[in-house]
Amino acid sequence: MQILTTSVPSVIKDTIYIIAGILFCSFALKGFLMPNQFLDGGVTGMSLLIHEYTHINITYAIILTNIPFVVLSAFQVSRHFAVKTMACIVGLSISLYFFNFEVAHIADDKLLAAIFGGVFMGIGIGLAMRGGCALDGIEVLALYTLKRSSFTISEIILGINVIIFLIAALFSGLATALYSVLTYYTASRTISFVIEGLEEYTGVTIISGKSEEIKEQLVMKLGRGITIYKGERGFLRDSFHISQPADIIFTIITRLEVRRLRNLVHEIDEKAFVFTNTIKEAAGGVLKKRARH
Template sequence: MDKILSKDSFKDYLFMLLGILCISFALKSLLIPNHFFDGGVTGIALLLYKKYHINIALIFVALNIPFLLLGGKLIGKSFAIKSIISVIVLGLCLLFIPFPEVSHDKLIVSVFGGFFIGLGVGFGMKSGIALDGIEVLAVYTGKKVGFSMSEIILGINILIFLIAGIFFGLEAAFYSMLTYFVASKTIDYVVEGFEEFTGVTIISSKSEEVKAFLVLQMSKGITVYKGERGFMKDSFEVSTETDIVYTVVTRLEVRKLKNAIHEIDEKAFIFSSSIKETAGGILKKKHAH
């Protein structure tokens, strides 16, 4: 245990605490008083609470712990210990912290309930823990049945919303879907950051000028692959060696980059793809400042 504590930074514990408080607030101030639901283990806990009136804190902890213990085998002992402690603390917050009811407006409850749930789960993920064990279940099930994690999570959530619709009406199910949608988008922003990155590959006969522009004018790091260009239908045998240039920019810089490259070489072939996360290199150093 001391080894685990010595490795964790203050930032990790701050994110854990913020995640716990955000989820506690969302549940007690918004979702529970208005009988709204969410996806994942949180959604299952809310369904059981609404149907059988069992204490929500006990349900939430009891449902999550088996999945988190499974996470200890799949991910690591440190992950499981920290996640279980965090889930227990979250349960204690639900039991003892008197969060006030904020609103009974259905749209406000649905949107901001989802926002704070997503914020909490996202903060937990950034600190290396899980405050909702559904993804651990999806990882384990995916290895057994061959479906992707996103497909399994989607299937479980569809089942949750179907049950909510059957027992509590379609309106509750629809608002719960909105809650889950907002939560999932918020998680994406918290984990991946608001400043999304794009990887850009450039194939041009003027690769030297392209490289000079990216490094000297845009201050970007580049990676150069050696390749061949040509192989056209009417001249398949004709090809020339070329440098294939790859760089990473923010999404706000993509248009500027493409316009500049086409000014250098209007026949340049450019394609891009979204990047979920970056670490290290020139880009990270600039971002840190």
């Protein structure tokens, strides 16, 4: 009973994410991309290619192109994910069939259509991913290829998209292909923003001779948890054999807090060594819990 109680809100939230994602993608396709013959990357781009050059209805093209990747996802990810993704894709096709999104004045401006088409497409795909499914199966193909080649997932996806945009350049002209690249780039950046949000985490490492003061300020003033590594600092060129123990401070903050932390450390020790790195996934500890899919 407890498991059922905790899972119902999660299912409702996932369903809302997926429905919103489907509507955003439909709006992007019907309102911006298709009227201007722009493409997106991945399987959506393949579907648009088939629609443009064979005149197959986009609703059928999306389902047909995604079926192989959905089947593949059942083996590469899970059957539950495959079923959920297939339902999501069918929902997108139904939305495209029944809803006629028209943005007459905006769609006439190709630059705005490329940018905002990518934004709405990215929002839709990102929301669907937060709901636990995929509106584009390109990552599944990349994951499958990764296990059988020495290329990374990013390289595989890039290679597939280069082929799609080259075909667009050959048949629709270079201008259309370049607008499509802009759409894809905008969509990919928006997807990252939707999934990670404004609170994308940043790991900060601080090495300073005044570590005690910095530790106190980070915890008491900034309100952050810290982890201390025991190390040594020194080993300079003119005094290589001279070193001293040092507390190496590590903490995780949001990217909105990076400037404040740097200023705080600089006020205590101008010579402190501070470097940051992006944290893609963080949970537990004193961090605020956020859903990840």
